[in-house]
Amino acid sequence: MPPPPATSNSRLVWSIALPAMLTNVATALFxxxxxxxxxxxGDASAQGAVELGAKFMLALLNTFNFLRTGTIALxxxxxxxxxxxDRAQTLVRALGxxxxxAALLLLAKPFAIAFGLDLLEAGDAVADEARTYIGIRYWAGVAWLVNAVLVGWLIGQRRVRTVLAVEVAANVVxxxxxxxxxxSFGWGVAGVxxxxxxxxxxxFAVLALLVLRLPAARGLREAAVERATWQASRMRELFSLNRDLFFRTLLLSGAMLIFARSGAQxxxxxxxxxxxxxQLFMLATLALDGFENAAQVLVGEAQGARSRERFAAILKSTLAWGFGLGVVLALAYLVAGEAIxxxxxxxxxxxxxxxxYVGWVVLLPLVGSFSFVLDGVFVGAAWTRAMLLTMLAAIAVYVGILWAxxxxxxxxxxxxxxxxxxxxAAAQFAVLPRLVRREFG
Known part of the structure; x- marks a missing residue:
């Protein structure tokens, strides 16, 4: 099948990227x-505690973000x-x-919180407030894990507008x-x-209701008891993809924790x-991730259809639009970043x-746009081992600079x-041509 015209590619990319982008920005509003x-x-300790507690929860939960990205790809x-x-079976396996x-995290709760606060080396006043924050928010992690699967399943079927509506409603609340x-109530850190x-x-409640109304969800009960759902080959596909995504996200979370720890010191x-x-950086990142989501879905479809032409067209379009948005975000922070x-x-x-220090936030959308989009390409094509190895290279340089x-x-x-x-980004571009040749010949 020949690739569609460039205008069609752009329209297709934006049809997924724009609602995904708005969804991600809505998420950042949290x-x-x-x-x-x-x-x-006006309390630096309280604000620092929320920052430290949020970093801990972000690092902990984002380690399992493969539930979302892997579900999108599959x-x-x-x-x-x-x-x-196959779609119903994918949802059942991911929910399992x-x-x-979730059960393992709840069992580890007492040890995880103590270990995380020790690792981040927070001062006494900050640590006490952060412990309060994490102790309450930790329970939300159970819903977060299931929501990651439900959102990934909806996005994988291009139902990004549905996800956007749910995110906006949750953020308003x-x-x-x-x-x-x-x-109003004066609960401070606990209130957050x-x-x-x-x-x-x-x-969670709204997503579950919406998913159950979709035609593909009607086979969930059958998929849950069907032997084919739990075949060793299908489970290996799930776990090999998710294993690489798990370790890649673990490294990324480690980089974020190191950043927070260095600030706390x-x-x-x-x-x-x-x-x-x-938080300003995350806002830009989540906007750019709209194109990562588009790449995950469209590259996944191209890989499923074994179409090199479709893959090449989507790769070019998502990279170009991602960098363009990076420029827009950089200019916006250049003009208004200090006031914000x-x-x-x-x-x-x-x-x-x-x-x-706001100038660093101006720079990050420019240098980060390529790696964000390529993450989506690598996940959609199931090149997760290569993505993990490129992350290892970046982490090695990062830690080396900090140590030196x-x-x-x-x-x-x-x-x-x-x-x-x-x-x-440099490492991902370096390995991309070899991966394309291997996958599509």
């Missing part, structure tokens, strides 16, 4: 709302083969994995609860965590300022430091963080 609301208290490949039964992981619990717990539970003001900037950063805290020392410059100033920390994304 963190932004938390930082803004707690910042109204569902899209099943759609490319035109198999509704999410329930198992979350922001309202943030204001109510923190500013409680808002997340309630909104994540709401999201420099005091509550640096920790809080870096937390504000990191200052608005997140009434503590003058925190807001001044955040404004001083120890003890680092905050500027050195940001230099290492930016270099991490540059190396990731």
């Amino acid at each position: 963190g932004l709302a938390d930082m803004w609301v707690i910042g109204r208290l 569902t899209a490949q099943a759609a490319g083969r035109g198999s509704e039964a 994995a999410s329930f198992l992981i 979350h922001i309202g609860l943030d204001v109510l619990f923190v500013l 965590a409680a808002a997340t717990l309630v909104s994540e539970g709401l999201k 420099q005091g509550a003001v640096v920790l809080a300022a870096n937390g504000i900037l990191f 950063a200052r608005s997140f805290s009434t503590d003058e020392a925190v807001s001044n430091l955040a404004a001083e 410059g120890s003890p680092l100033t905050n500027t050195g920390l940001w230099i290492a963080f930016v270099t991490f994304f540059v190396v990731r």
